[in-house]
Amino acid sequence: MNEGKIIAIRGVVVDVKFPEKETPQVYEALIVEDKLILETELILAPGHIKALAMGSTDGLKRGMKVKNTAQPITVPIGEKTLGRIFNVLGETIDEKTKLTGLTRQSIHKNAPTLAQQAVEKNIFETGIKIIDLIAPFIKGGKVAVFGGAGTGKTVLIQEMIHNVAKEHGGVSVFAGVGERSREGNDLWLEMKATKVIDKTALVFGQMNEPPSNRLRVALAGITMAEYFRDQKNMDVLLFIDNIFRFAQAGSEVSALLGRIPSAVGYQPTLASELAALEERITSTNRGSITSIQAVYVPADDYTDPAPVATFAHLDASLSLDRALAEQALYPAIDALTSSSRALDQEIVGEEHYQVARQVLKTLQRYKDLQDIIAILGMEELSDEDKLTVQRARKIQRFLTQPMAVAEPFTGRAGKYVPIAETVQGFKEILEGKHDDKTEMSFYMVGNIEDVK
Incomplete structure (x- = not known):
């Protein structure tokens, strides 16, 4: 192994000097x-890398020896990863028996x-x-769940994991990117309780971990999902919670690497970093990876560069x-x-398309009338508008649904x-039945x- 030594430490960025002919x-x-594992990010000059x-750089000092493994960071792949929790380096962190003899693959790969x-x-x-009526998912598509804190x-993501395992018998990979450790623990316990853990591999880089871990953990999750798509010809669900934290980790690292920040302090490479991740999530001739990603919207500002960069990749x-959450209209x-993009006659069929359009038209008309109702009251509306408002309010409530994962604290069975059945239900409401x-x-x- 080639050997170098640490010459500078700035947060999670470590400068290492190697012999010129042995530059990693x-x-x-x-x-x-x-x-401690480091990952080569920049080559400043022959032999000088950042x-x-x-992991934590506590205790590191200049002059410490660094060896080059001559290979990228790898994670284990295969059936044995199901039911287990990993970190970004592919090490198990669930305190069960260690996995040995598994094939490992690099977290950095080209898109199909x-x-x-x-x-x-x-x-x-x-x-x-x-979701199925208004914003249906495409197999192999990318879906984002946008929302501020506590919405x-x-x-919603936990419910989809539950439904996929229970109704489809499919395999899921969950990548926890920079979220709360408590949520990761709750998810793990919830999955064990609902018996879906055996169909899911989990990889975590949580809020308390260095930004470098949070920046790479989504790539580790995709690598695990690609095995089931490409080797086992399966349709896989990849959950990423939260893709905003990926962008946030990139901005933390970018400043330490000396890059000039872009808009709102984000890294100048935000779009290309996100594209490298998103383009690997797709359907191939062998199988598909359908991705559902939570996107935190800072201060409910949808013009923030991180949500905007994510929009470009979505189906x-x-x-x-x-406002809906405050009225307890969940989801x-x-x-x-x-x-x-799937709400198209060619994909969902004529009846589904027309019912969805009519539902949206009714809800929009109700929204337009709300100012009049607030000022003058319902009595001032025409009979036709009164009927529209009544049906819109019924549609709003029929769009709610009890969640299986929320059953312990709501008492309602999911x-x-x-x-x-969804299309038929809304069709009957629109027809006045x-x-x-x-x-x-x-x-x-x-x-x-x-409905009784």
Whole structure:
């Protein structure tokens, strides 16, 4: 192994000097005295490199010896990763028996070529009414769940993991990027309780870890998911919570590497870093990776560069609205600002498309009338508008749904609603078949048969 020594330490960025002819390549892993892993990030001059520490730099000092492993950071792949929790280096952190003899792959890989990508578009059923009706998912697509703090992003993602394992029998990979350790622990316990853990591999780089770990953990998750897509020809679900923390970690590291910051202090390489990650998530001729990503929106500002850069890669976006959450209309997805490329007659069919459009039209008309109602009251509306408002309020409540993962603290059993039943339910409301029923009878139910 080639050997160098530490010459400077700035936070998680470590400068290392090697002999000129033994300069490590970018992304090669280095080891500091058999303990700390570094990843080569910049080559400043022959033999002089900047590396990111994949762990705490406490106790490091100048002059310490660094060895070059001559290979990138790798993570284990295969069936044995299911039911286990890993860190960014592929080490198990669930205090169970260590995994040995597993094949490992680099976390840095190229995206599939256009020739390898599939062109067919199929709908992925989630069992959540508002998603399947208004913003349906495409197999192999990328979906983002946008929302401020406390609007329900993590619960929604946990519910989808639950539904995929229970209804589809599929494999999921969960990458926890810079989120709370408590949430990771809750997710782990929840998965064990609902028996979905055996179908899920989890990889975590949490809030308390260095930005370098948070920057690389999503790549580790994608590498694990690619095995099931490319080797086992499976449809995999990849959950990333939270993609904003990936951008945030990049900005922390970028400043330490000496790059001039871009808008709002983000790294100048934000778009290309995000593209390198997102382009690996796709359908190929062998299988698919469908990705659901939570996106924290700082101060509910949708013009922030991190959410904006994420928008460019998406097939569907779900926007969580604090006003709906305050009214306990869960999932608090705003139907009017959420969208999907799959809401197309050619993909979902004519009936689904027309019902979805009519639902959106009714909700928009209700929104337009709200100022008049607030000032003059319902009495000033025409009979037609009164009927529209009544149906819109029933639709709003029928878009709510009890979640299986929220059952312990709501006391309501979770419901899974197939797409055909969802479309039929909203069609009946629009046709006036339930005009005689109260608004609250539509709240927190499954299909239209549950409305009493």
